[in-house]
Amino acid sequence: MKLDTTTAKNSFKYSWLLSRIWPYIKPYLFRIFLGFLVAIPLGLLDGVTAFALKPYMDYVIGGKILEFSLFNKQITITSLQMSFLLPVGVILFAMFQGVLRYLNGYLSTWTSQRITNDVKFDLFNRLIHMHPQFFDENSSGIIISRYMNDPQTASAGIIDQIKTITTSVFGALGLIAVMLYSSWKLAIIGVIVLCAAFIPVALIRKRIKEASNKNMVIGGNITTNINETYQGNKVMAAYELQDRQNKYFREQTWKSFNVNMSLYKRSGWMSPIMYTIASVGIATVLGVGTFLINSGEMTAGGFASFVTSLLLLYKPVKTLGNTLTNIQNLFVAMGRVFELFDLETEIKDCKNPATLTGVNNYIEFKNVDFEYIPEHPVLKNLNLKVSKNETLAVVGNSGGGKSTLVNLIPRFYDIKSGSLTIDGVDIRNLSIKSLRRNISMVFQDNFLYSGTIEENIMMGNPQATKEELQKAIESAHLQDMIAELPEGLNTLLGERGLTLSGGQRQRVAIARAMLRNAPIVILDEATSALDNESEAIVQKAMDNLMKDRTVFIIAHRLSTIKNANRIAVINEGELVELGTHEELMNIENGQYKALYEMQFKKQETLIV
Numbered sequence: 144m145k146l147d148t149t150t151a152k153n154s155f156k157y158s159w160l161l162s163r164i165w166p167y168i169k170p171y172l173f174r175i176f177l178g179f180l181v182a183i184p185l186g187l188l189d190g191v192t193a194f195a196l197k198p199y200m201d202y203v204i205g206g207k208i209l210e211f212s213l214f215n216k217q218i219t220i221t222s223l224q225m226s227f228l229l230p231v232g233v234i235l236f237a238m239f240q241g242v243l244r245y246l247n248g249y250l251s252t253w254t255s256q257r258i259t260n261d262v263k264f265d266l267f268n269r270l271i272h273m274h275p276q277f278f279d280e281n282s283s284g285i286i287i288s289r290y291m292n293d294p295q296t297a298s299a300g301i302i303d304q305i306k307t308i309t310t311s312v313f314g315a316l317g318l319i320a321v322m323l324y325s326s327w328k329l330a331i332i333g334v335i336v337l338c339a340a341f342i343p344v345a346l347i348r349k350r351i352k353e354a355s356n357k358n359m360v361i362g363g364n365i366t367t368n369i370n371e372t373y374q375g376n377k378v379m380a381a382y383e384l385q386d387r388q389n390k391y392f393r394e395q396t397w398k399s400f401n402v403n404m405s406l407y408k409r410s411g412w413m414s415p416i417m418y419t420i421a422s423v424g425i426a427t428v429l430g431v432g433t434f435l436i437n438s439g440e441m442t443a444g445g446f447a448s449f450v451t452s453l454l455l456l457y458k459p460v461k462t463l464g465n466t467l468t469n470i471q472n473l474f475v476a477m478g479r480v481f482e483l484f485d486l487e488t489e490i491k492d493c494k495n496p497a498t499l500t501g502v503n504n505y506i507e508f509k510n511v512d513f514e515y516i517p518e519h520p521v522l523k524n525l526n527l528k529v530s531k532n533e534t535l536a537v538v539g540n541s542g543g544g545k546s547t548l549v550n551l552i553p554r555f556y557d558i559k560s561g562s563l564t565i566d567g568v569d570i571r572n573l574s575i576k577s578l579r580r581n582i583s584m585v586f587q588d589n590f591l592y593s594g595t596i597e598e599n600i601m602m603g604n605p606q607a608t609k610e611e612l613q614k615a616i617e618s619a620h621l622q623d624m625i626a627e628l629p630e631g632l633n634t635l636l637g638e639r640g641l642t643l644s645g646g647q648r649q650r651v652a653i654a655r656a657m658l659r660n661a662p663i664v665i666l667d668e669a670t671s672a673l674d675n676e677s678e679a680i681v682q683k684a685m686d687n688l689m690k691d692r693t694v695f696i697i698a699h700r701l702s703t704i705k706n707a708n709r710i711a712v713i714n715e716g717e718l719v720e721l722g723t724h725e726e727l728m729n730i731e732n733g734q735y736k737a738l739y740e741m742q743f744k745k746q747e748t749l750i751v
Contacts, residue, residue, distance in 0.1 A: 160474060163481045167261050171254045178250035182309040185243045191236045198225065198444065247310070262294045266483060274490040275555045276515065284367030285360070289483060292362065296476035304470050318452040325449035326441050329428050333453050336424030361399045368392050428453055490554050496574040499581050501662045502693050503566050505530050506552070510561035513547060521547050523716045524561070531662075534694040536707035538738060544716040545697045549665045552695065553582045583661040583688070587668040589652035591643070596625065597632035599651055603658035611658060618687040619654035620680050621647075646681055653684045664688055666696045710735060 168175065208221055220228070270290050278286070322330040372379060372388050379385060428450065435441040441449075506529045513522040522544045529535050537545045550556055551563055554570055562569050570578055583603070591599050600615060601607060607615075616622055624647055628634045636643065643651065656664065666685060686706070698704045710727055712720035712735045720727055720735050727735035 157474075160477055160481070163484070164477065167258045170261075171257055174250055174254050178247060178254065179309055181243050181247045181250065183313050185240060185247055185310050185313075191233065198229065259295060262297070262480065263291070266290050266294055266480070269484065269486070269488075272488055273486070274488045275550075276489070277486075279515075282364070282367040283370045284362070284364055287366050288362050289479065293476045293480050293483075297473055297480045304473060308470075315456055318456045321452040322449050322456075325445040325452070326432070326435060328435065329432055329449050329453075332424060332427050332431065333456065336420055339420045357402045358399055361395050361402065364395045365392065365399075368395065425450075425453060490557060490575065492574050493572055496577075497568060497572055499565060499568075499573045499577040501581060502531050505566065506663070506693060507564050507567075508548075508551075508561070509564070511551070511558050511563060512560045513544075513551065513556065513558050515556075520559075521716050522551075522558075525713075525716070525718050527711060527718055527721070529693060529695070531693055532691055533709065534689060534696065534707045536696045536698040536704045536710045537713060538698050538704065538710060538735065539713035539719075540715070543713045545713050546667055548713060549667060549695045549697060552663065552665060553579050553584065580659075581661050582663045582665060583656035583659045584665045584667065585649070585652050585656050585685070585688070589648055591636055591648055591651060593636065595630075595633050595635055596628075596651060599636065600632075600654045600658060603655035604660065607658050615654045615657040618657050619650045619684040621650050621654055621684075624650070649681045650684050653681070653688055657688055662692055664692045664694045666694065668697045712738070 208219060212218070267290065270286070319330060319334065322333050368388060368391055379388060432441065432446045432449065436443060436446055508525050508527040511522055511525040512520060514520045525548070527535075537548060539545050547556070551558060552570070554575055557571065564570065565573070565578075592602070597612070600612065603615070604611070616625065625631050625634075666689075689706075694707075696704075696707060698707070698710075704710060705724055707724075709721060709723055711718055712727070714734055720730065720733055727733055728739065730736060
């Protein structure tokens with residue numbers, strides 16, 4: 144599946160989204176519930192200031208005396224006392240609100256981060272088990288965007304946004320209660336204004352979804368551009384590609400700008416409309432309120448309290464509008480996240496797979512057909528049988544299917560038709576873990592992970608002893624190189640091992656393969672990028688790796704071909720010749736003979 148063709152089609156199916164996110168929310172329900180309990184009074188306390196204005200205006204400014212009965216005791220509060228009590232009360236409420244705000248923020252951040260981590264853990268676990276063709280079809284930028292950025296957007300904000308809604312709703316309810324207490328007639332006007340303000344929010348959902356999806360693709364393209372600039376910096380410098388990279392970066396950045404501005408042109412009118420609606424509401428309240436005061440139905444303090452509540456009400460209403468817009472962005476990201484969860488790797492174990500414990504007799508390709516793209520075959524009706532401990536060199540024209548052939552053995556890809564068996568058992572009936580545990584691979588450009596040399600070698604077999612590690616190092620002819628390094632085995636490698644030379648990286652990879660001690664060895668042009676001196680050392684290491692094992696070599700150099708028991712010539716996806724060096728050289732007008740005389744004979748002359 145190409146990830147940049149996402150549709151996030153379930154983004155606004157709220158029941159579906161809830162059912163998918165629920166397993167991640169459920170473990171933290173107590174803290175979430177506690178956070179909501181804190182959010183309720185936090186919102187309601189917004190009405191305290193507005194409520195305090197009525198007694199302040201009526202009793203402090205108006206000079207009235209407050210008298211009431213409490214527990215059969217008559218209490219009298221003078222205007223002077225009221226002028227002291229009300230400010231102190233407001234300060235105490237503000238302090239209480241600050242404590243609640245801190246608790247609410249802490250609980251929200253904690254739960255959001257935990258949910259985000261859980262989603263990322265599960266997504267990354269699925270990513271690392273995806274089949275290689277998935278990575279062939281999707282750029283690094285799109286994968287990073289979909290697997291890292293979307294989960295952060297989708298899950299990190301969900302609890303926070305819902306709590307913001309809770310606080311805003313109860314803040315609005317508290318202020319509406321003050322408005323009703325002050326004047327139910329004016330409160331009706333205020334509620335109508337509140338409802339009208341939400342109408343624009345419902346009209347931009349589709350625009351948000353489209354813009355979010357477009358920005359996801361653009362963001363992935365930008366990340367890919369940066370990755371390629373970093374990894375291909377030497378090629379960029381050598382071929383003066385700086386202008387090309389810069390042009391692409393600018394184009395994608397401007398595309399993002401245009402998408403965001405297009406969205407703003409369609410949604411930016413929300414705020415002015417909400418302001419207009421609020422202004423109409425306030426103007427109406429001022430007119431009706433003046434009438435109610437003049438008619439004696441409302442005191443000046445009640446009116447001041449009401450107007451303050453209405454003005455304060457705009458904040459939670461605006462917050463609700465912005466939050467609902469953010470939540471719609473969040474839902475789009477969430478829809479994309481759960482699309483990823485629904486992706487299944489095409490390479491997986493069958494039901495009740497067998498366990499491979501080694502090669503006893505042979506590995507056989509029988510009538511194998513394979514294609515990366517439908518109707519574009521790469522291997523065609525290929526038949527090949529390789530005996531235990533035999534070394535087979537695979538040669539042929541570039542793009543003829545050599546690497547594809549060996550990549551089928553560890554099931555990096557699955558054949559379209561035919562069978563690939565080990566001792567008569569189809570590899571699709573073996574567990575993937577046991578199959579790959581029996582294979583060691585050395586590639587042309589071996590990937591070394593950030594970490595120490597020892598850590599990279601031990602990846603071949605994390606349970607290996609120190610003695611086994613040392614034996615692998617000696618077999619790979621690494622001991623002299625390691626001895627020259629100040630930190631020895633603990634030397635930290637740069638990203639992708641670029642602090643080592645090509646030959647050194649190959650020998651580290653060979654030591655890793657040696658430590659795995661697998662019965663099947665695959666060497667995919669392992670010496671093609673090396674100079675003659677480096678190749679000689681690496682070849683000795685490879686000879687040690689190949690002893691008493693079933694070996695497939697994609698051959699590039701003469702030495703590796705002559706050491707093979709047999710040579711398979713693959714051309715345009717077909718096995719055209721098979722035999723020893725001498726047998727193939729005796730075929731008149733044979734493809735191997737032509738290839739040898741054109742390419743390998745030059746190497747032989749240079750070596751002599």
